[in-house]
Amino acid sequence: MIDQITISALLDKYPFARTFLENNGVDPDGSGEQSLHDYFLSIDENTKEEMAIDPGHFISRLNEYISQMLSFLGETKSSVESLTILPGHYKTGEDERFSDLTIKKNEIISIVGPTGSGKSRLLGDIEWAARNDTPTGRTILINGKEPEKKWRYSSSEKLVAQLSQNMNFVMDLSVYEFLSLHAESRLITERESVIERILDQANLLAGESFSKDTPITSLSGGQSRALMIADTAILSKSPIILIDEIENAGIDRKKALNLLVSEGKIVLMATHDPILALMGDRRIVIKNGGIETIIETTEKEREILSQIEEMDKKIQSLRQRLRRGEVLTEV
Amino acid sequence: MNLVTVSGPPSVGKTSVILKTIESIKNRGLKVGVVKFDCLYTDDDILYEKAGIEVRKGLSGGLCPDHYFVSNIEEVVDWGIKHGFDLLISESAGLCNRCSPYINGINAVCVIDNLSGIGTPKKIGPMLKSADIVVITKGDIVSQAEREVFASRVHSVNPKAVILHVNGLTGQGSFELSTLLFSEDDHITSLKGKTLRFSMPSALCSYCLGETRIGESYQMGNVRKIDLGKEQ
Missing domain, CATH: 1.10.150 (DNA polymerase; domain 1)
Structure with missing residues (x-):
C-alpha cells in the first residue's frame, strides 16, 4: 500500500x-x-x-x-521484471562456463573487459533477444521465458536504450521543445508535468543548472549528459539501459544511476572506471568474446569504493580550486 | 539466387552497412555479389573489392540514376545467376528523394541516418515509404531521445517496415540485418514479368533532351509551374 x-x-x-x-x-x-x-x-x-x-x-x-x-510513461512495471542470459560460447568456440545470469530490475550490473572483448556483442544479444541464433550462441530470456517477438521487430518497443559518452544533441530545438517532441512521440498526453519532472531531475544531476528555453545544442557536456539520462530514465520505454562509460565531467553519477534504478530500469554499464565498476551490484567480466565470470561486489570492495570516492572528491576539489585561479599549496 | 535492393540518400552509410552485413552472411557460407549504381562517380567498388566481394558498378551519367537502374537490373540479375551468387545486393542512391528502385516481390531496404533531421522521413517518398526494412544509421552519435523520435517518425510514414538500428562503423546491428536478407523461399531465376512498386518520376521535358536555354519559349513536354501566390 x-x-x-x-x-x-x-x-x-x-x-x-x-x-x-x-x-x-x-x-x-x-x-x-x-x-x-x-x-x-x-x-x-x-x-x-x-x-x-x-x-x-x-x-x-x-x-x-x-x-x-x-x-x-509506458512503464506498466509488469513488463520486464528480469533478464536472463544463458551461456553460449567464446570466439574460439569453447563453451562459456557460467550457468546462467539473471538480472532483476532495479539492479546495476557493470561490464568490464578489454576493448574489443565482446561487450557490444553482449549488448547486441540482449537487444536482439538472442535465441541461440547469434554468433555467440547465447539465449536471452525475459521474465524467465522466451521473449515476445515484438522485442525484435517493433519500432517503438526496443529492449535496450543506450547512453554513451559520444552522444550529442543534433536537433535545433530548445530543451522544452525537445522534451515535448519526445513526449509526443511516446503519445504522452499530460506532457507538462513529465517535462517539468525531467527538467528538475536533469538539473539535480548537472553541476550547472539550465532552463527549459536553453537550446539543446548549446548545453555543456555535463548538462547534455544530465538531460539525456533524465530523459531516458523518465521518457524512454526501454526497460534496459546500457551505459557506455559516463565520465565524471560535471555530472553526479551516483544520482544518475539512482534515478535510472528508481524508474525500474535494469542498468548495464560498460566501464573502465573503478568507481562506476564497483557501484554495480555485480560485474560481468568479458574476455575473448565470452562471459568469463560474474563477480558479486564484496563488502571489502564497497569499503574500497568509499575510499576511492574520497580520493575522487579530493581531485574534484583540486580541479575546482585551479578553476577559481588558486595556487595549490597542499593536497 | 536472392536479390535485395538497397537504397538511401547519399552519405548515409549504405556501403558501410552492406559491407558489415556481408561479413555475417559470408559466415553462413553464402556467396554474395554487389552491384553499385551511382550517378557521376563512385569508388565504393574498390571498398567491396578490398573486402573480397565480387562487384560491378554502373554510372548513369546524364540519365536519371533510377531510370538507369531499372533499365539494367534484369541483365544484372542474369550476371549474378551466372556467377553462382546466393545473394545479390544492388546499392543505389536515391538522389531526388522521390525515386525508389524497389521491385514487387524483391526484398527492399532503405537506409537513412539520424543526422538528417526529424523532418526527413516526411520528405522522402516511396524509397522510404515502400521499403520492407528501414535501416537507421549513425545512432551512436545522437541522443537516445532523438533516436526514438526519429524511429517513431519513420514508423509513422512506413508502419509496415521492420526498423533496425545499424552502426556502420562497429557493425552493431549488422548481424541482425543479415538474418533478414536471405531466405531459401526468396530465390529468383529472372526478373521477367516483375514490376516496380512505384512508378519513377515522370519526365520528358525539353531539358531532359538537352535544352540549356532558360525561358518559357524553350519549354516543351511535361512542364509544371511553381505557385508563387497571386500578385495584386
Whole structure:
C-alpha cells in the first residue's frame, strides 16, 4: 500500500509523485521518513480541514495518478521484471562456463573487459533477444521465458536504450521543445508535468543548472549528459539501459544511476572506471568474446569504493580550486 | 539466387552497412555479389573489392540514376545467376528523394541516418515509404531521445517496415540485418514479368533532351509551374 511506505521510498519508486504531493499540500521533503498514513495521523483535524485533505480521497487519487502516470510513461512495471542470459560460447568456440545470469530490475550490473572483448556483442544479444541464433550462441530470456517477438521487430518497443559518452544533441530545438517532441512521440498526453519532472531531475544531476528555453545544442557536456539520462530514465520505454562509460565531467553519477534504478530500469554499464565498476551490484567480466565470470561486489570492495570516492572528491576539489585561479599549496 | 535492393540518400552509410552485413552472411557460407549504381562517380567498388566481394558498378551519367537502374537490373540479375551468387545486393542512391528502385516481390531496404533531421522521413517518398526494412544509421552519435523520435517518425510514414538500428562503423546491428536478407523461399531465376512498386518520376521535358536555354519559349513536354501566390 502506498500510504504505508515512507514518503521518501514512495518518491524513490515514483519520482513523479512529487508533483502530486506538492500540488496537494504535502511537503515531500518535510516529512520524508514518515508514511502518508502516519503523516495524516500526525496532523490535527483543523489543519486537515484548512488544507482540504481527506486522507482516504487523497490516497485514492494518488493511486489513480500513479497508475495513469505509469501508463503514460509506458512503464506498466509488469513488463520486464528480469533478464536472463544463458551461456553460449567464446570466439574460439569453447563453451562459456557460467550457468546462467539473471538480472532483476532495479539492479546495476557493470561490464568490464578489454576493448574489443565482446561487450557490444553482449549488448547486441540482449537487444536482439538472442535465441541461440547469434554468433555467440547465447539465449536471452525475459521474465524467465522466451521473449515476445515484438522485442525484435517493433519500432517503438526496443529492449535496450543506450547512453554513451559520444552522444550529442543534433536537433535545433530548445530543451522544452525537445522534451515535448519526445513526449509526443511516446503519445504522452499530460506532457507538462513529465517535462517539468525531467527538467528538475536533469538539473539535480548537472553541476550547472539550465532552463527549459536553453537550446539543446548549446548545453555543456555535463548538462547534455544530465538531460539525456533524465530523459531516458523518465521518457524512454526501454526497460534496459546500457551505459557506455559516463565520465565524471560535471555530472553526479551516483544520482544518475539512482534515478535510472528508481524508474525500474535494469542498468548495464560498460566501464573502465573503478568507481562506476564497483557501484554495480555485480560485474560481468568479458574476455575473448565470452562471459568469463560474474563477480558479486564484496563488502571489502564497497569499503574500497568509499575510499576511492574520497580520493575522487579530493581531485574534484583540486580541479575546482585551479578553476577559481588558486595556487595549490597542499593536497 | 536472392536479390535485395538497397537504397538511401547519399552519405548515409549504405556501403558501410552492406559491407558489415556481408561479413555475417559470408559466415553462413553464402556467396554474395554487389552491384553499385551511382550517378557521376563512385569508388565504393574498390571498398567491396578490398573486402573480397565480387562487384560491378554502373554510372548513369546524364540519365536519371533510377531510370538507369531499372533499365539494367534484369541483365544484372542474369550476371549474378551466372556467377553462382546466393545473394545479390544492388546499392543505389536515391538522389531526388522521390525515386525508389524497389521491385514487387524483391526484398527492399532503405537506409537513412539520424543526422538528417526529424523532418526527413516526411520528405522522402516511396524509397522510404515502400521499403520492407528501414535501416537507421549513425545512432551512436545522437541522443537516445532523438533516436526514438526519429524511429517513431519513420514508423509513422512506413508502419509496415521492420526498423533496425545499424552502426556502420562497429557493425552493431549488422548481424541482425543479415538474418533478414536471405531466405531459401526468396530465390529468383529472372526478373521477367516483375514490376516496380512505384512508378519513377515522370519526365520528358525539353531539358531532359538537352535544352540549356532558360525561358518559357524553350519549354516543351511535361512542364509544371511553381505557385508563387497571386500578385495584386
